[in-house]
Amino acid sequence: MTMGVANLYRSAALGLTLLLAPGLVMAQQAINPAVFQVLSAAQKAQQDGDLGKARTVLSGALDSAAAGSLELALIQQRLGYLAIAAKQNRQAIDWLRKALAHDQLDAPAARQDQLNLAQLLAAEGQYGEAARLLERVQAGGALSLEQKQLLVQCYSQAREYAKAIPLAEQVVRANPAADDVWYQLLVGMNYQQERYDSAAQWQKVLLKRAPQNREHWRQLAGLQSQAGKQPAAAATLRLAHEAGVGLTQPDLDNLVALQVNAGAPWQAARLLEELMAQKLLPVNAARQERLAQLWTLARDRERARDAWVAVANGSGRSDHWLRLAGIQLEEGQWSDLLATLKRAQSGASSQQRQLIRQWEGYARSAIENNS
Template sequence: MAAVRHCRNVLLGLALLLAPALGMAQQAISPVVFTALNSAQQAQQKGDLAQARRLLDSALEQAPAGSLELALIQQRLGYVAISAGQYEAAIGWLRKALAHDRLEPEAARQDRLNLAQLLASREEFAEAARLLEQERRQAGLNLEQTQLLVQCYSRLREYRRAIPLAEEVVRANAAADDVWYQLLVGMSYEQGDHGRAAQWQKVLLKRDPARAEHWRQLAALQSQAGEQRAAAATLRLAHEAGVGLGARDLDNLVALQVNAGAPWQAARLLEELMAQQLLPRDAAHQELLAQLWTLARDRQRAREAWAALANGSNRADHWLRVAGFQLEDGQWQELLGTLKRAQSGASAQQRQLIRQWEGYAQSALDNS
């Protein structure tokens, strides 16, 4: 569904609201490293990122492997890289700082959350989702962080995980942007849950009932969920509301079911649209209905549809369709009567077929 791809791209713009973690650890660190970190922080705040890096690089050489000092220096290098827009380098430094497992829990949590945002901005969604899910289980996420996790799962096509979280987002924020409801529609559709998608589409419709696309989309989802009567009722309401849905829009909805390989659903929808006078019961639509019932292998409805069409058009090809059913069912007397009606206006090829079928019918009657 194109909408879900569009929503993914829009939502990623919410990420990367990063702020350096400026607090120092409570544990004792060497005065040399403390001075370097403090001076680097001041240089960063002044915008002198080159000086901040020089100070940190110098301190890096003196920090023991696996130490708290080393973790703090790498952490600060990560935030200097963020300030410089060097996100790949920032990811590398924050990963190293966290790997030591020496930072205070609160600082480490903030670093992991920021790292997740950086990873998402670089489309490394699997690792970003892992970090966010870890933090969600341990201490929960705020609304913005939950939104980021939804985006990650959506991009990974893990809709089973993304949908409940996206529902949390819209429940927590009544003024949530339409893009979140569009995302819920799109993800539910991609998961194959057309009924759920239709329910979220109704929310969009209530928000902007003058938009024809919302009515069209709702009817399409209801139709794909097998709710043909509801789809037709939606289109009837759109018509009564003065929303500009023309015959072409309705025909396209029927074609949508055909293209999806659901001729029975297409036939039911077309039947409902004609019953509610949203589409004319003209020869073209009646013939389409007969063809759809035939494709759906609903013999009874197909036969009735072809018979109604033939009685109205008196065309040879329509009568021959009826005759085909009678031939299959061995209704020889009825077949002869139908073939007689098919002779008017028949082509040479059709007359040849009529004579052949008349021979079958007459032979069958003579031997009965």
């Protein structure tokens, strides 16, 4: 990413709020009394802090539980929560997957297990799978604000920005005092989707929160320019200057350069033009030449031609006249081309003279063929 937006684009930290045990949910379902005793003994051992004993008790009962049964699901579920308590996320993921696969747990227990499994998957960087799991949970009932936040984070990390953006908007509208990172996330995701206007609107929230932060002004101007609103971008920089947090001339020149790096030479040229027009950047020969180069790079021939005329008239340099001649050659403006080449003669190098003679030949031949 460009324009420094990459510095803003980062996900909020994933905060795990996993249950260390699902409680005696199994007591609400009819299960084999022997398995209930095993589960109870394992839970007591865990509560006493003896995770090894709890795991041994549960592991010993695995083979006696029927395949696909509720009893097997409950044992695997408990092993999953033991792994969580031991901070063994990958083992916990494996056990909870197995427990849920039987489709035997009652709805509240299964939902909690799915939520915890989604958080484990996210913590292990498996964001796409975590997002799919949270989508299934959401289909069965609305997510809490905290759970929506987790889903946004998973979508954003999986680069599913189109899904993440509307959900992130729900998060900040439900809690306008949300941390800056949520607004930064919205700026970054909208930027990735090339929704520069929307990115600029969220950037304004950050600017309002910290108006003395110079970077916020720069980011906003960059986004406005990327959206093709160069006058608005220049106005933003003017306001920053009037607020006493204006950017230096090198900062403004760099902002133009960043537009070029973003693959937007036309926007860069318009921004430079506006900055000079509003006297935020002084007009000098180097910037006039840069403007002509940018219009040429943007393939806006009319503006490029006018810019090179101004530059060449100011400098009288052969290379500047030849830049103008190149545009006239491309457009087939043969008479104008001959006049420009004549002006390029003075001070031309031997290599430039050779090019001038070659182009004069093209122009005269074209005029003769058209006469």
